[in-house]
Amino acid sequence: xxxxxLLVRVACAGVGAGLLGGCSATGGPATETLTVLAAASLRExxxxxxxxxxxxxxxxxxxxxxxxxxxxxxxxxxxxxADVFASASPATxxxxxxxxxxxxxVTFATNTLVVAVPAHGTGTPxxxxxxxxxxxVDVALCQAAVPCGAAAMEMLGRAGLxxxxxxxxxxxxxxxxxxxxxxxxxxxxxxxxxxxxxGDVTAVTVPDDVQVTVAYPVVALGEPTTAxxxxxxxVLGPVGTGVLHDAGFGPP
Amino acid sequence: xxxxxxxxxxRPVRRATRRAAxxxxxxxxxxxxxxxxxxxxxxxVLPLAALVVRAPWPSLVAILTDPATRxxxxxxxxxxxxxxxxxxxxxxxxxxxxxxxxxxxxxAVRTLVTVPVVLPPVVGGVALLLAYGRxxxxxxxLELFFGVSxxxxxxxxxxxxxxxAMPFLVLALDGALATVDDSLAEAAATxxxxxxxxxLHVTLPTLAPALLAGAVLCWARALGEFGATITFxxxxxxxxxxxxxxxxxxxxxxxxxxxxxxLVLLAVAVLVLVLLRDRWLRGAVR
Numbered sequence: 001x002x003x004x005x006l007l008v009r010v011a012c013a014g015v016g017a018g019l020l021g022g023c024s025a026t027g028g029p030a031t032e033t034l035t036v037l038a039a040a041s042l043r044e045x046x047x048x049x050x051x052x053x054x055x056x057x058x059x060x061x062x063x064x065x066x067x068x069x070x071x072x073x074x075x076x077x078x079x080x081x082a083d084v085f086a087s088a089s090p091a092t093x094x095x096x097x098x099x100x101x102x103x104x105x106v107t108f109a110t111n112t113l114v115v116a117v118p119a120h121g122t123g124t125p126x127x128x129x130x131x132x133x134x135x136x137v138d139v140a141l142c143q144a145a146v147p148c149g150a151a152a153m154e155m156l157g158r159a160g161l162x163x164x165x166x167x168x169x170x171x172x173x174x175x176x177x178x179x180x181x182x183x184x185x186x187x188x189x190x191x192x193x194x195x196x197x198x199g200d201v202t203a204v205t206v207p208d209d210v211q212v213t214v215a216y217p218v219v220a221l222g223e224p225t226t227a228x229x230x231x232x233x234x235v236l237g238p239v240g241t242g243v244l245h246d247a248g249f250g251p252p
Numbered sequence: 253x254x255x256x257x258x259x260x261x262x263r264p265v266r267r268a269t270r271r272a273a274x275x276x277x278x279x280x281x282x283x284x285x286x287x288x289x290x291x292x293x294x295x296x297v298l299p300l301a302a303l304v305v306r307a308p309w310p311s312l313v314a315i316l317t318d319p320a321t322r323x324x325x326x327x328x329x330x331x332x333x334x335x336x337x338x339x340x341x342x343x344x345x346x347x348x349x350x351x352x353x354x355x356x357x358x359x360a361v362r363t364l365v366t367v368p369v370v371l372p373p374v375v376g377g378v379a380l381l382l383a384y385g386r387x388x389x390x391x392x393x394l395e396l397f398f399g400v401s402x403x404x405x406x407x408x409x410x411x412x413x414x415x416x417a418m419p420f421l422v423l424a425l426d427g428a429l430a431t432v433d434d435s436l437a438e439a440a441a442t443x444x445x446x447x448x449x450x451x452l453h454v455t456l457p458t459l460a461p462a463l464l465a466g467a468v469l470c471w472a473r474a475l476g477e478f479g480a481t482i483t484f485x486x487x488x489x490x491x492x493x494x495x496x497x498x499x500x501x502x503x504x505x506x507x508x509x510x511x512x513x514x515l516v517l518l519a520v521a522v523l524v525l526v527l528l529r530d531r532w533l534r535g536a537v538r
Contacts, residue, residue, distance in 0.1 A: 070504040122395070123386065138404065143487070145505035166404035167486025170501065178486070182387040183403050 031061045034227045035081060037072040038064060039088035039147070039216065040171040041111065041190045045240075045247040046086070052243075053234055060227050068146040068171035069093075076101055076221065083228040086218040086235070088172075089147035093217045105217035108235050110250035111190045112211055113148075113155050115204040116179045116197070123185040129206055132186060133161040140178045140187040141165040148172040151212045152188040158210040176201070190214070192248040215252070300518060307515045308508040315512040323490045324498040325516065328475055331406065331494065335413035335474040336467055343418045343470075344463070347425035362426070369419045376415055377483025384411065384484075408485035409492050413474035420473050424466030425459065432458055468524065475520070 034053070038046045043066050050062040065072070069087035073095045076085055085102065087093045093105050117126050124137050132139050133156075141163070142149030149168065156163050166184060169175045175187040180200040194203040218235055220228035234240050241251075308315070315321060350362050368376055384391040384402045394400045402408045436458070440450045456463075478496040485492040487501065495517055502510035 068504065074504055074507070122392070138401075140486070143501055143504070145501070165488065167488050167492070168501075169487065170482075170504075181381060181385060183381065183385050 031059055032225075032227055033061045033063055034083050034225075034231060035063045035065070036084040036086070036231065037075065037080070037082045038066055038084075038086040039069045039072070040066045040173040041088055041148070041192055042066065042086055042216070043173065044192075044196050045243045045249070048243050049231075049234060049240055052239060053231055056234075057227065057230065062231070066173075068142070070143075070145045070147070071170065082221055083225060084218065084220050084231050086216060087147070088214055088216055089150065090215055090217055091150070092147060093219065096221075097219070102219040102221045105219035106232070106236060107215045107252040108218050108240065109216045109244045109252055111192055111214045111216065111248075112250065113151055113188055113206050113214075114191045114194055115186050115206065116176060116189045116194050116201040117186050117204055118179055118182040119200055119202050121182050121185065123182070126186040126204060128204060129155075129159055129210065130161065132156070132163045132188075137186065138184040139163055139165045140167050140169060140175045140184040142172055142175055142188075143168045143170055146171055147214060148175070148188070148190060151214050155188070155206060155210050155212045158212070159207075195248040213250070216249075303511065303514055303518055307511050311508060312512055312515075315509050316516065318509075320489050321498070321509075321513060321516075324493055324495050324513070327406070327409070327490070327493065328495040331409045331413055332471050332474040334410045335417055336471040338410065338414045339418040339421045339470045339474075340463075340467055343421040343466075344425065347422045347429060350422070351426060351429035366419045366423055368416050369423065373416055373477060373479030374483055375479075377412060377480035380408075380412060380415060380480060380484040384408075403484060404486040404488065404492060406485075406491055409481055409494060412480040412484045413477045416477050416480055417470040417474040421463075421466040421470040424462055424469060428459055428462030472521065472524065476517075 036046065036050065046064055046066075050064050054060060054062050065082075067075075069089055069092040072085065073087065073092045076082060076096050077099055085093070085096060086108070087096075088111070090105075090107075093102075096102050097105060115126065115129060115132065124131075124134075126132065126137060131137060141152050144150060144153060148171075167178065169178065172189050172193055176189050176193045176197055178184045179187040179189070180197055186204070191203070194201055218232055220232050224232075245251075346365065350358065350365075371379075381388060381403065383389050384394070386392065386395055386401050386403065391402060394402065402411060432455070437450050437454050440454050445453070475494075476496060477494070478500065481492070481494055482497055482500075487493050487497050489498075493501075495513060499510050499513045499517070502513060
């Protein structure tokens, strides 16, 4: 009997805490939520921009979701309640605009590819793009459907290399993680990803003649809310350009 | 009142009252329970029905005869079978040790070996990487002394699946071993049977239903494993891309193919459950 009444008391406490937690942290009027779906490589700059937006627009709560652009595009097509979509390739953006779910995306940044190698790796050393095709070298690439995968395949094609990866990851950050952990000898990621990984990875530059430039379009989805339109403006404006430049992105 | 009732001193109770009490327990099933039960059935069955209804029936054959699909299916079936074999070979002795022998820390060991049942699979994948990865606690020595690297190989898939599935087998056997009746074994012993003979001809047959049910659970869990596989074994068609991984990745580029592959897994699941009918599974629950 004591056990049952204790259970009831704990349950009531739990419900009470849940109700309290439901109130906004500022205790002010109900906050508007702005949901932004962004490519995995935009994690750091968009986190900064999200905070900047919240500071400039009290009452708006920015929620960021990062994943491979193709996965995000499918989420939008399946009806995910998102307000802004920023992808790492015009092709994945097009699947969204073709379905009539967004209009007039604008390119806001560009990125280039680089080969990431573990800084303290114990595996086979990789010092050039050509090394990726050597037998015995473990290479991680993105899935072909994901922008970084498509770009990597294009770059390797231009270099005339046939590479057999050991794994095809769902997004570029998963490739980066495999390199950081030292599980693979090299991975093809974006220049900006190496910046974000700090000292765990070193970059092997991709020669200009085989380099692939990736364009990032952004769009406010559907009938844009004011907040969504303002966020897109922030990304396209001087604040956004500055943050993206600091993260290693190129101009649009 | 029966003669026994009289002898024991039971008060005479009106037969009608006794009959009414029996009817209350064994009689009409309370109708009110049908509502939540019906909701539960609808909740569980609707998604499966939706899979069948929305399947791309016209292009199903084309999708399923695609070499990539066949590779994923064969890989899944093969690795799940291998994981089940390893789980039985290692898990049955483990269950017996946990149930029968006394050693300090037995309770702790029992808890630890069943952690993968509750642990989120992707967490299991991270843990496997840290243990058996190239730079892992044990993996670095495997690499150094044997030149063996486990991640990104089919072996890694089997390791990941065994990690998440073996505890199911151990749990199923643990429950059965706790309730096993020793009298048959004792009778065999008094008749002069050796320990091995008793184990093979008395204990194992008694355990057979639980072992089978545990092995099926283990196989099904291994077949459906996703989080640990994609984290530890990676994803590459033919070597490490199992069916669940193929479904997840197909969703990004070809949703129709994803639905078709899902339908195959659903069919396999139903087939397994039908083949192992009530008869065999009920024996394990006894």
